[in-house]
Every structure is written in structure tokens, then in C-alpha cells.
Amino acid sequence: MRIRKGHLRALMPVLTASALLFASGCASGSGPSTASGAAPADRAEASAAAADDADGTLAVKAAPAAASTALARPGDTGTRARRAALKVSSYDRHTGRAVISQTVRQPPAPSAPSTVTGSTTPSATPSATPSGPPSATTSSAPGRTAEPGRSTAPARIAVGDVIASAPAPGAPQGLLAKVTQVMGETGRGTEVQTAPTTLDTVLGDDKAKGTVPVDPSSFDVERLLPDVKVSWARTGGFHAGPEGAKLPLGSLRVDLRAGVPTPAGAPVHADATVAGFVQVAPEVDFSYGGGGSSGSAAGAGHSGPASAFLGVSGNWTSRWSLKGHAGAAGGPVRVPFAKLHADPVLQVGSVPVVVNLDLTCYFEVSGDGKVSVAVEQDLKGDFKAGGTYAPGKGWTPVDESTMTGTPVSASLTAAGHARATLGAQAAVGLYGAVGVTADLAPYLRGEAQVAASAAVDTGGHPTAAATGAWAVYGGADLSGALRLQLSIFGTPVLQRTIPLGSLHREWKLASGAV
Structure with missing residues (x-):
């Protein structure tokens, strides 16, 4: 049979509407x-x-x-x-x-545009009156x-x-x-x-486990001091910064340049300076082990998973220095210089789990102001901090850190002590509820002891002698706490705050004698 072009154009809207109705009818007749x-x-x-x-x-x-x-x-x-x-x-x-x-x-677009005058668009959901809504x-x-x-x-x-x-x-x-x-x-x-x-209402008896890197470009950065620069590197792009193009993929770097101003009113000697950079590749560790119970079992008086873990980890690299006379009356003085925040979303099966990650970079100075310090070191390592849950044991802390330091230069003169920390405090939680706080604090410490004597011999000639020793050390402290909000997993937390514990390591960078 031969169909003219004009007839074909007239039939197209009818054929298209029929095809859509047939497809929607088939879709509704099978499957949930x-x-x-x-x-x-x-x-x-x-x-x-x-x-x-x-x-x-x-x-x-x-x-x-x-x-x-x-x-x-x-x-x-x-x-x-x-x-x-x-x-x-x-x-x-x-x-x-x-x-x-x-x-x-x-719905899929028809193969050719058409307009049906005087009729309604067919619904994707069949009804007794398909010509209307x-x-x-x-x-x-x-x-x-x-x-x-x-x-x-x-x-x-x-x-x-x-x-x-x-x-x-x-x-x-x-x-x-x-x-x-x-x-x-x-x-x-x-x-x-x-x-x-809580999470057990959406994950139920399922099990999930994984470590997900945080996109360094997703961090919102608040600079708290003027001489702070931020750079990052990820697949497909770099952000210009100090040596930004040389950063390992997934890394976030914060540089604190020499000549950091002393905060107004802070009892820190103006000639003590901390300079360098902190580079970290943060990751979120998440696991959930169903099987202990499910959301449907909450009515039976027991809910929550058989296991759970939430934490933050990553690789750490820094090069930084302490120079000058460091002194702080009344104890250490901590000065935050950058705050960073990100809300990475983990896909756990079909469930989007939103992780809230905050990093606060800071330096801390203490000392008696009597020694002149010039210390610089390279520091590399990794860390992991978080909380793990098991029925009968509740939440227990996890704190791991491996750090090694290599001196670039080190010297100390006079007698006294000084210490400077260039660290980061992390807070990680879910859906706005902070669950874990961790403070990774690599530091430089120097101390010197000098004894001097003077006398006049029998001939009237003065003599003087000085003996002593000095040493500089690198170290790292990891501390923090688990918070009540970890109950978001559907697990009980009996204490308001559970200390994460304290991990401490120290190594000698250099030493000398007078």
C-alpha cells in the first residue's frame, strides 16, 4: 500500500501517542x-x-x-x-x-516532532481515562x-x-x-x-566497609592569617600554589610563610617565627556491620549494628622550621592559621552517607625565651584516628601514627628550652553530628644546658670556661576523643565523651656539646 507524505505526517502524532500508551501499559503491568x-x-x-x-x-x-x-x-x-x-x-x-x-x-522523546491539536499529552501512568491527567x-x-x-x-x-x-x-x-x-x-x-x-534504619542488616579519599578541591578554606597559601592536586586539575604542580594526587597543602605576625595581646616573643608547610591526603574510613539487629528490631528493645567504625586517616608530609627566641609566659600559645571544611558524600549501596570533615591547622609556641633556635626538618608519615564499636565492648578508640623526621639544619645557643608545633586538629562526623575529634601535633623541641666559670690565677690572669650540651628533637602527639554523636550509627554511647587516648613518639634530630 502506498502512503503519501501528507498522510504520513498526519499519522505520526497518532502513532507516537499509541506507542507511548503501549509502553506505559507494559511498564505498569510488570514489576513492582x-x-x-x-x-x-x-x-x-x-x-x-x-x-x-x-x-x-x-x-x-x-x-x-x-x-x-x-x-x-x-x-x-x-x-x-x-x-x-x-x-x-x-x-x-x-x-x-x-x-x-x-x-x-x-519519557523518551518521539522520533520526530509533532503537535496534536485539541488533545492532551498521554500520561506515563495509565489510568481509566488516558486522554486526561x-x-x-x-x-x-x-x-x-x-x-x-x-x-x-x-x-x-x-x-x-x-x-x-x-x-x-x-x-x-x-x-x-x-x-x-x-x-x-x-x-x-x-x-x-x-x-x-540513625543509620541502622536505612542500612539494617547490610554490611559495608571502605576507605574513600576526600577530593582536596572540595574543601572550603578560611585563612586566619595573611601569609597563608593553599594548594591542591587531583586528577584532572591542579590549584596554583607553592609547588602546586608537584603535589601528589589527592593532596592538600597549606603553607605558612616566615614572618607570621604575632597575634595582638599574645604573650609570645615577636622574634620567634614558625614557617613551612603541612601537606595531607585525607581519607574517611567507614564500616558498618549489620546482623546484630536491624531497624525493624528496634521495637524488640535492641537496635544497632553488630560492628561499626568511623575515622579519618591520611598521609602526612611537612617541612617547617622554628627560628629565634621562643618564649611564652603562662604556658603554650596556640595560634590557628587556617580552617578547612568539606562534606564528602559516601555512596554506601543506595544510601548517600554524608561525612562532615573539619581540619584546623595551627602552630603552637612555648619556651622560656633564653635559647636561640634555628631548626628545620622534613617530616613524613601517616595517621589514623577513630572509633570502633562491638556489642559488649561499646565504642573503643583507634589511634595510629607513624612519623619519621630528618633534620635539614639544627642549632641551639645559650641555655633554656623552646618548642613549636605545626599541627592539625580534625573533626569527623555524619550528617552534622561530630563523632570523632583528633589532634595530630608534630613538633620540634630544643633544649640546652650551659655551665660557665671564671677565675683569676696566681699570676693575676683571668680564666673562663664553659661546658654544656644541647639537643633538638622531633616528635608527634596524637590525641582526641569520641563523642556522644556516634550514636548516629544506632549504637549506645554510655559516656558523653570517651578519650581517644594519647599516642606519643619522639626522636633526636641533632645534638652537640660546648
Whole structure:
């Protein structure tokens, strides 16, 4: 049969609409419904899930730039949260109210543009009247009623649902919350009342473990002194800074130049200076071991995982110096010179776990002001600080550090002591709740003892002699604490603060005699 071009153009809109209706009908007739807002998995997601299930452990990796929201629903089979076609449009941390909206997946575009005059666009969801929009009442989930004055449009979220979201408006550190009340529909989405919840409500009996590097370019930097420079290197880009192009990939470097001004009112001698750089490649360590219980078992009086770990680790490199007369009345004086903050998102199966990482770089000077010091050293090593949980033992600290120092130059004159620290204090938490604080404090220390004598011999000639010894040392201290907020895993914390312990190492850089 021969079809003219004009007839073909007239048939195209009808054929396109029929194809869309047929595709939507097939989609609705097979597979589970997505009325809860859970997005159907694509092939890549299905392959990743299969890889996760191969050994029973969820993959822990850096989340993509547009991390999806995860939804856990108590009535669903299984304990694992699912990716959902939802997003947090706004959140008020003071009231706990949030607006949840849908992310709509558009149907495939037709092969040729067309316009049907006098008819409506077919719905992707079949209904008894496919020529018009779906009815709000037929899509509404049972048991969800809006407050007076609210729209009765379908709410794709229900009381009891748990939402895990990447950073969102009003929740810059991510959101992990349980819906306690559905307020109704607004022009921006469904308004709900939420309450804080714990990770076991979305991870349940699953297991996950991994270490994820933090993108050094993701840090927000606040310079607290004028002579501070920041540089970083990552795959695909470098940030200009002191020797920036020579940094190892994944490294963040903060340089503190000589001539740092003495803070106003600080009792530190103006001629004592600390200069150099701190370079660190931070990583977040995360593990979760389900099996002890799940969110569904919370009603039985016991909840939480069988194991958990949260910590921060990384490689450390620095070259820095202490020069001049260092003195501080009343004890050491600590001067922060840079604050850095990042909110990396870990993808744990389908769940976006938001980690909040803060680094404060500082120098600290103490001494009696009697010795003249000129010490410079190269320092390399690594560190790990965090907390690990096991039933019956609770949370226990983990602190590890391996540091080695090599002197570049060292000298000391006169008698007395001096010490300078160029360190970093880290705080790591989840969804805005700080769980671990760690203070890595590499230092330089010098001390000298000199004894002098003078006399006049029988011939009237004066004589003088001086004996003594001096030495300079490098060292590193690692200390910190576990905080109550580690209960975000769904584990009990019996103490408000658990000391991380103190790890101390010291080595001699140089020595001499007078």
C-alpha cells in the first residue's frame, strides 16, 4: 500500500501517542509499583547491586556529583533502603520540617516532532481515562490525609519513611531523618515533619566497609592569617600554589610563610617565627556491620549494628622550621592559621552517607625565651584516628601514627628550652553530628644546658670556661576523643565523651656539646 507524505505526517502524532500508551501499559503491568517514590534501577545500578551482593558487603565509594536520595519504608520487604525519585527541596533544622519533591523522569522523546491539536499529552501512568491527567484521588496512598487548607494531591511520602539525602537547601551537611507527620502538599512539594534517626534504619542488616579519599578541591578554606597559601592536586586539575604542580594526587597543602605576625595581646616573643608547610591526603574510613539487629528490631528493645567504625586517616608530609627566641609566659600559645571544611558524600549501596570533615591547622609556641633556635626538618608519615564499636565492648578508640623526621639544619645557643608545633586538629562526623575529634601535633623541641666559670690565677690572669650540651628533637602527639554523636550509627554511647587516648613518639634530630 502506498502512503503519501501528507498522510504520513498526519499519522505520526497518532502513532507516537499509541506507542507511548503501549509502553506505559507494559511498564505498569510488570514489576513492582513505584508509588512510594523509589526510582527503578537502571542497568548500571543493577550491576552495582549484583556486585555488592556477591560477597554480602555493600560497596563504599565516593558518591557521584548528583547523589540520589535513599528511602527506607518499614512496610517494604527486606531492610535495604532504595534509591528514590525524591529530593529535599528545603529543610528547617530548628523545626524539623522539610519539603520533599519528586524528581520526574521524562519519557523518551518521539522520533520526530509533532503537535496534536485539541488533545492532551498521554500520561506515563495509565489510568481509566488516558486522554486526561491522572486523578489525585486514585493515586493517593491510603492513610495519608492532608491538613485543612492543604492540597489533596498525592503525597509520595508517608509517616514512618526514612530519608537519607546528600547536602540540600537548609541541610548543607546532609539529612538523615524519619517522617513523623505528613503536613500536606505545597507548591514546592510535600511538607513533612521529621525527627532525627540513625543509620541502622536505612542500612539494617547490610554490611559495608571502605576507605574513600576526600577530593582536596572540595574543601572550603578560611585563612586566619595573611601569609597563608593553599594548594591542591587531583586528577584532572591542579590549584596554583607553592609547588602546586608537584603535589601528589589527592593532596592538600597549606603553607605558612616566615614572618607570621604575632597575634595582638599574645604573650609570645615577636622574634620567634614558625614557617613551612603541612601537606595531607585525607581519607574517611567507614564500616558498618549489620546482623546484630536491624531497624525493624528496634521495637524488640535492641537496635544497632553488630560492628561499626568511623575515622579519618591520611598521609602526612611537612617541612617547617622554628627560628629565634621562643618564649611564652603562662604556658603554650596556640595560634590557628587556617580552617578547612568539606562534606564528602559516601555512596554506601543506595544510601548517600554524608561525612562532615573539619581540619584546623595551627602552630603552637612555648619556651622560656633564653635559647636561640634555628631548626628545620622534613617530616613524613601517616595517621589514623577513630572509633570502633562491638556489642559488649561499646565504642573503643583507634589511634595510629607513624612519623619519621630528618633534620635539614639544627642549632641551639645559650641555655633554656623552646618548642613549636605545626599541627592539625580534625573533626569527623555524619550528617552534622561530630563523632570523632583528633589532634595530630608534630613538633620540634630544643633544649640546652650551659655551665660557665671564671677565675683569676696566681699570676693575676683571668680564666673562663664553659661546658654544656644541647639537643633538638622531633616528635608527634596524637590525641582526641569520641563523642556522644556516634550514636548516629544506632549504637549506645554510655559516656558523653570517651578519650581517644594519647599516642606519643619522639626522636633526636641533632645534638652537640660546648
